[in-house]
Amino acid sequence: MAIVVDKDRKREKIALSCKELILKEGISSISVASLAKEAGIGKGTFYEYFESKDALIFELVNILMQEHNLKKEQKLNGCNSAREKIKEFYSFFYSKDDCELRRLYKEFLSIALISQDEKMIEFKSECFNFYFNWINTLIEDAIKSGELLSVAKDLIKGMYALGEGMFIQSVTTKDIVNLEQDLNKCVDDIFDLVEIPRNIKKEKE
Amino acid sequence: MAIVVDKDRKREKIALSCKELILKEGISSISVASLAKEAGIGKGTFYEYFESKDALIFELVNILMQEHNLKKEQKLNGCNSAREKIKEFYSFFYSKDDCELRRLYKEFLSIALISQDEKMIEFKSECFNFYFNWINTLIEDAIKSGELLSVAKDLIKGMYALGEGMFIQSVTTKDIVNLEQDLNKCVDDIFDLVEIPRNIKKEKE
Amino acid sequence: MAIVVDKDRKREKIALSCKELILKEGISSISVASLAKEAGIGKGTFYEYFESKDALIFELVNILMQEHNLKKEQKLNGCNSAREKIKEFYSFFYSKDDCELRRLYKEFLSIALISQDEKMIEFKSECFNFYFNWINTLIEDAIKSGELLSVAKDLIKGMYALGEGMFIQSVTTKDIVNLEQDLNKCVDDIFDLVEIPRNIKKEKE
Amino acid sequence: MAIVVDKDRKREKIALSCKELILKEGISSISVASLAKEAGIGKGTFYEYFESKDALIFELVNILMQEHNLKKEQKLNGCNSAREKIKEFYSFFYSKDDCELRRLYKEFLSIALISQDEKMIEFKSECFNFYFNWINTLIEDAIKSGELLSVAKDLIKGMYALGEGMFIQSVTTKDIVNLEQDLNKCVDDIFDLVEIPRNIKKEKE
DNA sequence: CATGAATGAGTGTTCATTCAT
DNA sequence: TATGAATGAACACTCATTCAT
Numbered sequence: 001m002a003i004v005v006d007k008d009r010k011r012e013k014i015a016l017s018c019k020e021l022i023l024k025e026g027i028s029s030i031s032v033a034s035l036a037k038e039a040g041i042g043k044g045t046f047y048e049y050f051e052s053k054d055a056l057i058f059e060l061v062n063i064l065m066q067e068h069n070l071k072k073e074q075k076l077n078g079c080n081s082a083r084e085k086i087k088e089f090y091s092f093f094y095s096k097d098d099c100e101l102r103r104l105y106k107e108f109l110s111i112a113l114i115s116q117d118e119k120m121i122e123f124k125s126e127c128f129n130f131y132f133n134w135i136n137t138l139i140e141d142a143i144k145s146g147e148l149l150s151v152a153k154d155l156i157k158g159m160y161a162l163g164e165g166m167f168i169q170s171v172t173t174k175d176i177v178n179l180e181q182d183l184n185k186c187v188d189d190i191f192d193l194v195e196i197p198r199n200i201k202k203e204k205e
Numbered sequence: 206m207a208i209v210v211d212k213d214r215k216r217e218k219i220a221l222s223c224k225e226l227i228l229k230e231g232i233s234s235i236s237v238a239s240l241a242k243e244a245g246i247g248k249g250t251f252y253e254y255f256e257s258k259d260a261l262i263f264e265l266v267n268i269l270m271q272e273h274n275l276k277k278e279q280k281l282n283g284c285n286s287a288r289e290k291i292k293e294f295y296s297f298f299y300s301k302d303d304c305e306l307r308r309l310y311k312e313f314l315s316i317a318l319i320s321q322d323e324k325m326i327e328f329k330s331e332c333f334n335f336y337f338n339w340i341n342t343l344i345e346d347a348i349k350s351g352e353l354l355s356v357a358k359d360l361i362k363g364m365y366a367l368g369e370g371m372f373i374q375s376v377t378t379k380d381i382v383n384l385e386q387d388l389n390k391c392v393d394d395i396f397d398l399v400e401i402p403r404n405i406k407k408e409k410e
Numbered sequence: 411m412a413i414v415v416d417k418d419r420k421r422e423k424i425a426l427s428c429k430e431l432i433l434k435e436g437i438s439s440i441s442v443a444s445l446a447k448e449a450g451i452g453k454g455t456f457y458e459y460f461e462s463k464d465a466l467i468f469e470l471v472n473i474l475m476q477e478h479n480l481k482k483e484q485k486l487n488g489c490n491s492a493r494e495k496i497k498e499f500y501s502f503f504y505s506k507d508d509c510e511l512r513r514l515y516k517e518f519l520s521i522a523l524i525s526q527d528e529k530m531i532e533f534k535s536e537c538f539n540f541y542f543n544w545i546n547t548l549i550e551d552a553i554k555s556g557e558l559l560s561v562a563k564d565l566i567k568g569m570y571a572l573g574e575g576m577f578i579q580s581v582t583t584k585d586i587v588n589l590e591q592d593l594n595k596c597v598d599d600i601f602d603l604v605e606i607p608r609n610i611k612k613e614k615e
Numbered sequence: 616m617a618i619v620v621d622k623d624r625k626r627e628k629i630a631l632s633c634k635e636l637i638l639k640e641g642i643s644s645i646s647v648a649s650l651a652k653e654a655g656i657g658k659g660t661f662y663e664y665f666e667s668k669d670a671l672i673f674e675l676v677n678i679l680m681q682e683h684n685l686k687k688e689q690k691l692n693g694c695n696s697a698r699e700k701i702k703e704f705y706s707f708f709y710s711k712d713d714c715e716l717r718r719l720y721k722e723f724l725s726i727a728l729i730s731q732d733e734k735m736i737e738f739k740s741e742c743f744n745f746y747f748n749w750i751n752t753l754i755e756d757a758i759k760s761g762e763l764l765s766v767a768k769d770l771i772k773g774m775y776a777l778g779e780g781m782f783i784q785s786v787t788t789k790d791i792v793n794l795e796q797d798l799n800k801c802v803d804d805i806f807d808l809v810e811i812p813r814n815i816k817k818e819k820e
Numbered sequence: 821c822a823t824g825a826a827t828g829a830g831t832g833t834t835c836a837t838t839c840a841t
Numbered sequence: 842t843a844t845g846a847a848t849g850a851a852c853a854c855t856c857a858t859t860c861a862t
Contacts, residue, residue, distance in 0.1 A: 026319075028319065031856060032857060032858080033856075036824090041822080042822060044823045044859085048822075106318055109373070110315045110316075112377040113311050114233065114311060114315045125378040151394070151398065154390070155395070157390075158367050161367050161370035161371035163370065164374060165366035165370025166366035168314070168318070169365075172314070173329050173330040182362055185359070186359075186363040189360055190360070190363070193398045236831070236832085238830095246847075247847060248832090248833085248849065249849060249850095250846075250848065252834080253845095253848095257833085452845055453836090455845095458843075463836065516729060517729055520726075520729045522787040523722075523786060523787060524721060524722055531789055532789075534788050539790060542790070561804070564800070565804055567797055570784075571776075572773050575777055575780025578780070579779060582724070583736065585743050599769035599770055599773070603809070620824090622825095625825095646852070647852085647854075648853090659826065660826050660828095661854095662855080663824095
């Protein structure tokens with residue numbers, strides 16, 4: 001038998017075993033010592049699998065985001081309209097279920113804002129693209145199916161930015177008391193402008 | 206008699222003399238020692254004027270923001286339409302002139318995202334309110350003057366969030382290559398939906 | 411009129427105005443800044459009257475001890491037997507009334523234990539002598555009046571040390587639960603050995 | 616495999632190597648940096664073995680006290696009477712041999728007097744109990760063997776406190792010129808009161 | 821392949837004292 | 842005489858990373 005362990009597998013295993021601790025304590029206040037202890041390995045071993053503390057954080061955010069995306073995809077499939085889908089998409093920013101991941105995302109954003117690290121930017125870009133393409137497809141499909149005016153296409157980038165912006169404002173100020181309400185109101189207001197009313201749709205037909 | 210010093214003035218002077226260094230090095234990686242040295246004072250003196258390192262950051266952001274707001278107000282007065290005003294408002298996020306302040310704002314956001322500090326939140330809230338009210342008034346005036354449909358009012362919060370969100374995305378990813386273009390495109394797209402065309406306005410008359 | 415103020419008087423006045431603060435905060439955790447503020451003078455002025463922070467502490471402990479001694483003297487005059495007097499004397503170590511001064515004394519002892527400062531030792535010696543002479547006189551009088559066996563004289567130094575020792579033990583351990591009880595028990599036990607019983611006294615007569 | 620180190624042994628080794636420096640400089644005026652340097656280790660390593668500066672002091676006092684107790688026990692076994700044993704017990708406070716440990720004990724007392732630290736109090740309590748029980752047993756045995764009057768039992772707590780009190784007074788004042796003499800005088804005076812004279816003992820028989 | 825002992829530069833903050841006015 | 846602005850040495854403590862085993 002090969003003594004050689006699948007490094008990637010173990011890497012992932014280590015990252016996942018730190019999940020609870022990181023979600024509980026937050027990124028910045030956690031030490032490599034406690035991460036290694038939580039994973040049941042030595043500090044030296046930690047550095048065999050991750051080149052730095054930040055590397056594990058990225059790995060974990062990555063894993064958790066992918067987990068989250070799978071669940072979200074299923075939920076989105078259950079939505080009937082683009083309006084609902086966007087709302088469902090935004091729910092990450094306020095839902096109780098995503099509370100812990102959201103906290104991680106906040107800390108991740110905080111790092112990303114001032115990091116010059118190439119990998120960090122690369123990773124954030126991948127996230128951005130992933131979600132942007134999602135919304136993009138979603139809107140385009142809705143236009144094709146006659147649910148939305150074709151002008152809606154122009155609002156995609158704005159749509160995406162709006163959610164993140166409002167989230168950040170809710171987190172850094174005390175003025176957005178009810179993010180869920182405010183976000184949904186925004187979505188409704190915009191969709192009211194670009195949605196093709198049912199009766200008109202029928203007229204078209 | 207004792208040396209009389211205008212504490213507020215000196216406080217401001219110290220903060221401003223640290224500006225260059227902070228813009229160059231970034232906030233988090235800078236030490237109180239180097240800040241004091243940069244300001245030409247002792248570390249002890251630093252703490253005579255600021256209760257903590259973060260306090261200096263606030264002071265600086267505060268000073269520069271107020272400077273910026275005065276200039277911005279004048280520029281806004283030179284704009285003829287709400288559309289132009291919003292664009293002018295957003296220009297903070299990309300204009301060369303505001304490059305330095307933007308840099309500072311980024312660092313400030315990074316801190317604010319994970320800070321639990323009451324004063325920090327208070328300060329960010331004040332900033333939020335200041336700009337929000339600005340946009341609010343701007344839009345309401347435009348509705349009153351028949352420039353915008355009354356539905357535009359619903360988009361105010363979103364408008365504000367959109368700018369901040371897109372800015373953050375441009376900073377943390379490499380996907381928003383031209384923030385100026387993207388932002389302006391967004392504004393145009395939205396205003397095309399809520400602006401009352403000139404000919405209609407005339408018809409109204 | 412002489413502008414020259416009576417330095418000693420002002421010195422005392424400053425010390426006394428810091429009394430409350432010192433009793434409340436303790437010696438070690440207090441700064442010159444807060445002392446000066448409490449006294450309503452500048453920090454520079456403070457050093458016009460006291461050569462160091464410790465100097466004020468000594469001055470104050472001195473003043474307060476003398477205050478305390480006057481009160482104690484009156485109380486002692488109200489006692490009928492040497493046994494009672496010693497008990498009254500020891501009551502400093504546990505009575506509620508002396509709680510604050512006792513705290514100060516503790517801190518003072520802590521400093522005195524490791525201080526090489528001549529003045530400090532001088533001061534503590536004066537305290538020592540003051541109390542020692544008190545007890546000495548007290549016991550000698552009691553022997554003269556036939557209240558105590560002459561052997562009691564040999565126990566004076568021990569008597570004095572015993573109180574301080576038991577006090578320190580009560581403060582530094584959790585084993586002396588009831589200092590009042592333990593101290594009084596000790597006094598009683600010793601006096602039972604050296605007190606001349608009334609009936610014997612009468613026989614003598 | 617990792618380097619295996621007997622942590623307890625190294626802890627002890629570090630503490631002992633700081634002994635000289637502490638005795639020379641005193642505890643309070645010594646920095647962790649200099650302690651680490653003295654022990655030939657890094658500052659970080661220091662904190663691997665001690666959770667705080669005070670912790671090293673405890674360790675050292677602890678080690679030296681235990682060493683001291685073993686020696687003392689042997690010496691006490693060589694004493695024939697309770698009177699001699701108490702004197703031997705007190706000799707810690709003045710003997711040349713214990714000079715160093717006494718110095719440390721002084722510093723330890725100084726800390727203990729104002730410390731609120733649970734562990735500190737716990738440790739001092741253990742010391743207290745250890746010695747108190749020693750004296751207790753010693754006296755009780757002497758009563759059983761007919762050496763002392765049973766009333767001697769009442770004086771145990773006082774006996775113990777007396778030594779510590781007189782020691783502190785000798786350290787903090789210049790009035791106890793010869794502690795050895797004074798302490799022994801005290802012991803003799805008390806024992807003269809509670810010792811059963813030989814001839815009486817014989818009568819009893 | 822795994823370890824964890826060792827590290828030391830770096831941190832923010834305090835405060836008794838000085839001295840120019 | 843009175844001041845309080847200025848100081849800077851000193852402090853305990855942290856932690857990502859290395860490397861000998």
